[in-house]
Amino acid sequence: MLAYFSSLSFLTLLRALPGSVAQGMVWGIMALGVYITFRLLDFADLTVDGSMAFGAAVCVMLIRGGVHPIVATLIAFLAGMVAGLVTGLLNTLLGIPGILASILTQIGLYSINLHVMGKSNQPVSVDNYPLLVSLRYVTGSAKSRAFFFLGMVIFLVVLICVLYSYFGTEQGQAIRATGCNPNMARAQGINTNFIKVLTLMISNGLVGLSGAMYGQFQGAADVNMGRGAIVIGLAAVIIGEVLFGKWTVKRKAAFGWTLGAVIIGAIVYYLVYQFVLWLKMPSEDMKLLSAVVVAVFLAIPYLKEKKSQRKGAKA
Amino acid sequence: MSEEKYALELREITKVFNRGTVNEKLALSGLSLNLLPGDFVTIIGGNGAGKSTMLNAIAGVWPVDSGRVIVDGTDITALPEHKRALYLGRVFQDPMNGTAATMDIEENMAIASRRGQRQTLRRGVSAKEREFFRERLASLGLGLEERMTSKVGLLSGGQRQAITLLMAAIKKPKLLLLDEHTAALDPKTAAKVLEISDRIIEENQLTALMVTHNMRDAIAHGNRLIMMDEGRIIYDVRGEEKKNLHVKDLLAKFEEVSGTEFANDRMMLG
Ligand SMILES: Nc1ncnc2c1ncn2[C@@H]1O[C@H](COP(=O)(O)OP(=O)(O)O)[C@@H](O)[C@H]1O
Ligand SMILES: [Mg+2]
Numbered sequence: 001m002l003a004y005f006s007s008l009s010f011l012t013l014l015r016a017l018p019g020s021v022a023q024g025m026v027w028g029i030m031a032l033g034v035y036i037t038f039r040l041l042d043f044a045d046l047t048v049d050g051s052m053a054f055g056a057a058v059c060v061m062l063i064r065g066g067v068h069p070i071v072a073t074l075i076a077f078l079a080g081m082v083a084g085l086v087t088g089l090l091n092t093l094l095g096i097p098g099i100l101a102s103i104l105t106q107i108g109l110y111s112i113n114l115h116v117m118g119k120s121n122q123p124v125s126v127d128n129y130p131l132l133v134s135l136r137y138v139t140g141s142a143k144s145r146a147f148f149f150l151g152m153v154i155f156l157v158v159l160i161c162v163l164y165s166y167f168g169t170e171q172g173q174a175i176r177a178t179g180c181n182p183n184m185a186r187a188q189g190i191n192t193n194f195i196k197v198l199t200l201m202i203s204n205g206l207v208g209l210s211g212a213m214y215g216q217f218q219g220a221a222d223v224n225m226g227r228g229a230i231v232i233g234l235a236a237v238i239i240g241e242v243l244f245g246k247w248t249v250k251r252k253a254a255f256g257w258t259l260g261a262v263i264i265g266a267i268v269y270y271l272v273y274q275f276v277l278w279l280k281m282p283s284e285d286m287k288l289l290s291a292v293v294v295a296v297f298l299a300i301p302y303l304k305e306k307k308s309q310r311k312g313a314k315a
Numbered sequence: 316m317s318e319e320k321y322a323l324e325l326r327e328i329t330k331v332f333n334r335g336t337v338n339e340k341l342a343l344s345g346l347s348l349n350l351l352p353g354d355f356v357t358i359i360g361g362n363g364a365g366k367s368t369m370l371n372a373i374a375g376v377w378p379v380d381s382g383r384v385i386v387d388g389t390d391i392t393a394l395p396e397h398k399r400a401l402y403l404g405r406v407f408q409d410p411m412n413g414t415a416a417t418m419d420i421e422e423n424m425a426i427a428s429r430r431g432q433r434q435t436l437r438r439g440v441s442a443k444e445r446e447f448f449r450e451r452l453a454s455l456g457l458g459l460e461e462r463m464t465s466k467v468g469l470l471s472g473g474q475r476q477a478i479t480l481l482m483a484a485i486k487k488p489k490l491l492l493l494d495e496h497t498a499a500l501d502p503k504t505a506a507k508v509l510e511i512s513d514r515i516i517e518e519n520q521l522t523a524l525m526v527t528h529n530m531r532d533a534i535a536h537g538n539r540l541i542m543m544d545e546g547r548i549i550y551d552v553r554g555e556e557k558k559n560l561h562v563k564d565l566l567a568k569f570e571e572v573s574g575t576e577f578a579n580d581r582m583m584l585g
Contacts, residue, residue, distance in 0.1 A: 166436075168438065168439050169434075169435070169436045169437060169438060169439055170425075170429060170434040170435050170436070170437055170438075170439055171434040171435065171436055172439065173418070173422055173425065173426055173434070173439040174426070174434040176415065176417065176418055176422075177415045177418060177423075177426055180415040180416060180417045180418060181411075181412070181414070181415045181416065183407075183412055184412065184413055184414060184415055185397075185415070185426075186396045186397045186400065187374070187396075187400055187403075187405045187413070188400055188426050188427050188429075188430050188482070189397050189398070189400030189401060189429070189430040189431045189432075190397055190426070190434070191395075191397045192397065
């Protein structure tokens, strides 16, 4: 026991934390995508596991082929949108239930990603290419670290502002109405099928973007890198809601703060992840832990309601 | 083209649910109905008579098996639900159904005020629209104009139905469809919402179909009354004749035509 504690070096943990924060920021973009489908559209979209890796594969292969990382990252965003389009059409045009439609896209993307990369893993080194993000910027000099985080924060703030404005437009309102009450939306002339497809495209575009950034960040695209991404995204959404839910609703521009809370949720997730690793718990168990945490927090509102209903019935 | 232009023509509408299964149900059986512009028709009938199904057939919730739906001279039978919304205003029995709970009052109204238009990337609620909505809400006399940025989910059922009515009428639809829209409310609130309905129909000179489970309301409101049974219209009165009706006349009529008693039905006599 004593030996176990003395083997834990606090300094090691401290040194690992900036990397975890950076990773949380990158995955936070994916979590925004999950938030948009899961909370705004009320659609459980499992496409993300595939579109995350798709974004990474497309971006890394383009960079290796000489395309500038900025352009490659933007194309990865479009690639993610195409993945969302496929799920949307399977669901709305062919009538396949949402979850199943998204699983079909996800499975199909696994093969496509292998084709894109030619094998299961492709490196892209920051030594050879001017990557937008990289773990090496974080572990490097204090100046490069400050520069990296400043850039990331600005990018995320701009992204949140864009999303905030978008969901306040006529189109954004149509998305929220469709997610909240599809019958009302149709009665008010909203083409809910079109809106679903559009939202899935926006969401998976963000996931593809996140994948592209994560591929650069870790210096490689891997066909398995999106596995379980949906659970991480949900965990980030839920952590954000649990930590800041009460606080955000009272704010002006509450929706913008909620999006910010999702990013912070992702950062907290990776800080906890690092902490668990530091405790020398096997990292394989992290997915199980995440799944349990997500299940518990998704169940809480339901159980609360059931309890209050039972109370109401007694009264 | 008919000589007179009807606000609504239903021609021989048939709808069968669950065709070919043990649950097969003929819900509309060659139903025809013509409404003149400005007609305000109340609809009564027993549970399962096909009243909601008729309104859903007009609204395009699902395609009908045969027949035509013609609104203001335009055949809309082939249009999907969201495209028919341009012609229609709808209020449902469940107050939760007509509005988006997680959105502001003004956002709900803004969505309704764009019915039939493409959603652009313009701001969802403009300052000019806000003033218009404020004035519309103030006309309800419920104080909702002071709560325009409240989430609709925080409102009572009656307040939600009142807002849904405003939303339904905001684009002056060719036809207003009210499906037992006061049935889920307490009697006092129901009376208030009915009064608002009357006023909105009158002010905008709307053509309206109102399903109600309350015979007295059916007699007191509108200029025409129809009774449905087994997917058909079994009784149709208008004008003076309707005004002079009594609840007992309707009961007698129902027993005469359908051969069953109303007493064991959900229908309310009072
Ligand atoms: N979507 C549906 N699927 C299957 N059966 C339906 C559906 N809607 C209505 N029905 C059936 O059609 C009949 C008429 O229903 P409805 O129009 O709702 O009656 P009401 O006059 O009480 O409004 C009922 O037998 C009902 O069970
Ligand atoms: Mg009904």
